[in-house]
Amino acid sequence: MSRRAVITGLGVISPGAIGVKEYWSLLAEGRTATRAISHFDPSAFRSRIAGEVDFHPLKSGLTPQDVRRLDRAAQFAVVAGREAVADAGLQFDVMDPTRVGVALGSAVGCTTSLEREFTIGSDGGRLWEVDQGYTVPHLYDYVNPSSMAAELATQTGAEGPVTLVSTGCTSGIDSVGYAARLIEEGSADVVVSGGTEAPLSPITVVCFDVLRASSTRNDDPEHACRPFDKTRDGLVLAEGCAIVVVEELEHARARGAQIYGEIAGYASRCNAYHMTGLESEGKDMASAIEVAMDEARILPPYIDYINAHGSGTKQNDLHETGAFKRSLGEDAFTTPISGFKSMIGHSLGAIGSLEIAGCLLAMREGLIPPTANLNEPDPLCDLDYVPNVAREKRLNTVLTVGSGFGGFQSAMILRNVRGARR
Known part of the structure; x- marks a missing residue:
């Protein structure tokens, strides 16, 4: 088993x-x-x-x-x-x-x-x-x-x-x-x-x-x-x-424990490209997302929400947008996405766990936290980044991603567990 x-x-x-x-x-x-x-x-x-x-x-x-x-x-x-x-x-x-x-x-x-x-x-x-x-x-x-x-x-x-x-x-x-x-x-x-x-x-x-x-x-x-x-x-x-x-x-x-969600898929990749630079196509992050989805046995239409790395740098946001389009195809345009760093900043090695916690709470509450301070969307970042106001939506499956200096790219699929106490 x-x-x-x-x-x-x-x-x-x-x-x-x-x-x-x-x-x-x-x-x-x-x-x-x-x-x-x-x-x-x-x-x-x-x-x-x-x-x-x-x-x-x-x-x-x-x-x-x-x-x-x-x-x-x-x-x-x-x-x-x-x-x-x-x-x-x-x-x-x-x-x-x-x-x-x-x-x-x-x-x-x-x-x-x-x-x-x-x-x-x-x-x-x-x-x-x-x-x-x-x-x-x-x-x-x-x-x-x-x-x-x-x-x-x-x-x-x-x-x-x-x-x-x-x-x-x-x-x-x-x-x-x-x-x-x-x-x-x-x-x-x-x-x-x-x-x-x-x-x-x-x-x-x-x-x-x-x-x-x-x-x-x-x-x-x-x-x-x-x-x-x-x-x-x-x-x-x-x-x-x-x-x-x-x-x-x-x-x-x-032991009758409450269950916030399952770690259904996880993958990490490195771009072997540049210590701080990123390619706009997002091939490395897309690869991590695809492997995580394969492990979770889930297709793009069934991802209800994406928690973005969303650091607010010019190159990261383009890189991420490209990765979502590459890995999810047309579904990238209809999947809501938001970034918590707009509210709490970038706490380096801690932020990925803070984002996981936020995603689990979003699944429990049926509410997508917004991307704060998003008033003039970049035309090159043309996905649904949930600007400024939270959005109600039932969430069963969530994708959260991370990107780091050294070329590290990681993706995790979180999913509700059927019949779990929450």
């Missing part, structure tokens, strides 16, 4: 929203949560806007020792992980810990803490040799992003496969895809998965400045990210986290 991977729990920390309920409210209302950077003085940078999370670790249940020890991205993962596990109704103390795994995604790991500690230890960069007497004793954990996956494993008691997936901006979707594979192959019955990222530090901002990839609408941060709009000028960096509980279907049914 084949094993099927379903999602039974969600936990979210997002710009503009702490918790699943608040996150869905933001998406459904089409509210934007991007603003001027407040974490540090951004005046020296070309782009001075971001999607920041109003996160209070102590109020979220962390101890002062946790706050001192854990990077901000790890703090996000722990808090969102607790929400997801509680939502799934799991009791790990009565489970075989070797059947529980973790698959966490992150693009830049503990960058915030690494930059902070280097600045302190080098006296603002003046010292060639860093004085370790001024750095925290947890510096090794910051150097190794796998420490965040290990922390999540400690929280859940997972003694099965524990992995950190780092494939750039597709890390959040790839980690959940990997979790599904662990379930399907029989390596685990439950995998706590998702993506976390806290990249809002000077070194990250300047990297995207150099690439000219981020928006410079500093005087209007709420409307800066404009996917598929003729006036778009780049992405808006963000932070955030989404953790999902991936579980074997019969295991979930046996």
Whole structure:
């Protein structure tokens, strides 16, 4: 009998929203949560806007020792992980810990803490040799992003496969895809998965400045990210986290768990073309979509909604539009599509999981969140990108995609499970 991977729990920390309920409210209302950077003085940078999370670790249940020890991205993962596990109704103390795994995604790991500690230890960069007497004793954990996956494993008691997936901006979707594979192959019955990222530090901002990839609408941060709009000028960096509980279907049914949806198909490809460049035809993303559809045994007319990568850069939106046309044919013109980054920004390795969570909630509620700030559609992006206002529609099957530097392209099919408790 084949094993099927379903999602039974969600936990979210997002710009503009702490918790699943608040996150869905933001998406459904089409509210934007991007603003001027407040974490540090951004005046020296070309782009001075971001999607920041109003996160209070102590109020979220962390101890002062946790706050001192854990990077901000790890703090996000722990808090969102607790929400997801509680939502799934799991009791790990009565489970075989070797059947529980973790698959966490992150693009830049503990960058915030690494930059902070280097600045302190080098006296603002003046010292060639860093004085370790001024750095925290947890510096090794910051150097190794796998420490965040290990922390999540400690929280859940997972003694099965524990992995950190780092494939750039597709890390959040790839980690959940990997979790599904662990379930399907029989390596685990439950995998706590998702993506976390806290990249809002000077070194990250300047990297995207150099690439000219981020928006410079500093005087209007709420409307800066404009996917598929003729006036778009780049992405808006963000932070955030989404953790999902991936579980074997019969295991979930046996304990009467709620089921948000099934991971029916997943695929990842690389364009082997350019570190940051994309071809407008979208052949690489189209290939991932086609393989995911084949795995899910579904044809284009039966995809009810597409969650786009929708970063708001000129080349990405053209690349995606081409990929949808190439993989779905004429059905691309009648399938509603929207992008969440228009509201919460681009949280790099976390965004794919935040988008998966949003898609599952859209399926549950029968409502497609809009693409915010889409006022002047680009004539070259001529598909139905659900501008500004949410749209009611019954959703049984959803496609979500991700695109990342390095040429990574990923696609996932999420589907309702017949007869499941939701």
